[in-house]
Amino acid sequence: MAKPIGSLAIAAVVPLLAALCLVSCTGGDARWCAPVPSMTVEQACDAVCGTAHMLKLCLRTLQPRARRGGGEHRRRRDDAVTRYVGAAARGALDAYAATAAAKRGMQYSAALPAEERTAHERCMAGYDLAVRFMGRVAGDLASCETAAARLRDDCDGSLAGMDACRRKLFGYPASPLYGRNLADRNKTMLVGLLSNLVPMPTPPPSP
């Protein structure tokens, strides 16, 4: 039976630092990597989600099988939190791709103002940015050194891409892209929230 880590997960990182492993990095640099905590999907989602909506999105993202199976076969085993970040990142990438496909499939009537078309193009430039950053998130998880350098930055970069799109669409809230972007932004935020469960390596203590 797993210990009820839940919302204590982040606080647990501190004691975990007592059980550090030294990992050498490129360039002779060295960082201390704390072990990656494991917990259930419910514990991970409870620990990082502040709203009922986000909690639902989190559970739906990390338990696709439970949903299809009606919830009865929901797995309650512990998994490394990095797996959850990776799964959420792939979910966000799928959402970006679906929005980009929807944009490509849009039929523009001649009545649509040219500025709105341009806004859509600029919005998609934000998506291109988000795809690049989010695509790196899964890779970042492969080693603690990379996680230290980039995981937070990559999550922030993806969110910046979503916000860049939103700013272009502010004048066009009726656009189908506007609503899609809000939903995609939440999926992006979820990845950032879950990434808070991944302990950041720290420089080794000075002698």
Ligand SMILES: *[C@@H]1O[C@H](CO)[C@@H](O)[C@H](O)[C@H]1NC(C)=O
């Ligand atoms: C995004 O999440 C917030 C709360 O976390 C919620 O209020 C909002 O409705 C969500 N937006 C979409 C489009 O899902």
